[in-house]
Amino acid sequence: MSEKKQQVSRRQFLNYTLTGLGGFMAAGLMMPMVRMAVDPVLQESSAGDMANVGISVDELTTEPQRVDWTVEQVDGWYTSEVSRSAWVFIDENDEIQAFSPICKHLGCVVSWEGSEEYPNEFFCPCHNGRYYKDGTNVPGTPPLAPLDVYEMKVENGMLFLGEPVPREEA
Numbered sequence: 041m042s043e044k045k046q047q048v049s050r051r052q053f054l055n056y057t058l059t060g061l062g063g064f065m066a067a068g069l070m071m072p073m074v075r076m077a078v079d080p081v082l083q084e085s086s087a088g089d090m091a092n093v094g095i096s097v098d099e100l101t102t103e104p105q106r107v108d109w110t111v112e113q114v115d116g117w118y119t120s121e122v123s124r125s126a127w128v129f130i131d132e133n134d135e136i137q138a139f140s141p142i143c144k145h146l147g148c149v150v151s152w153e154g155s156e157e158y159p160n161e162f163f164c165p166c167h168n169g170r171y172y173k174d175g176t177n178v179p180g181t182p183p184l185a186p187l188d189v190y191e192m193k194v195e196n197g198m199l200f201l202g203e204p205v206p207r208e209e210a
């Protein structure tokens with residue numbers, strides 16, 4: 041009698057089999073969706089990468105010069121080319137400087153000696169913002185912080201720049 045209790049009926053067998061098969065198929069369908077949702081999060085960020093900006097350190101002088109380059113930006117599944125710029129030069133301590141051209145007031149683009157009135161300074165035309173050559177903001181002008189400084193490295197004589205970093209974090 042106890043032997044009979046342990047027997048699985050045809051109906052039960054079908055139920056177990058179909059439930060198992062259904063679960064297996066559901067898992068198979070869900071895996072690609074889960075992977076697609078999570079994949080960009082798991083991918084290594086390229087934010088820390090530095091780009092060759094196309095200028096050798098031998099070409100740098102004490103006069104700030106603007107360099108422009110593009111980086112590939114990945115946003116989820118969307119990849120785009122983003123333009124970057126920097127003012128680069130050799131300072132009085134013989135060190136390479138690379139400043140972001142983005143004004144710390146409202147984000148306009150600053151130029152070296154952009155105003156004849158203020159030689160030897162970075163100038164922002166939007167609201168007459170001014171920065172000394174070392175990138176610090178001139179007191180009494182709209183910008184309230186120094187220009188950001190790019191992360192940098194030199195490899196095979198070429199200048200590589202990364203992300204612009206606010207000075208208080210640099």
Ligand code: FES
Nearest residue numbers: 143145146164169
């Ligand atoms: S945005 Fe540069 S001074 Fe206002």
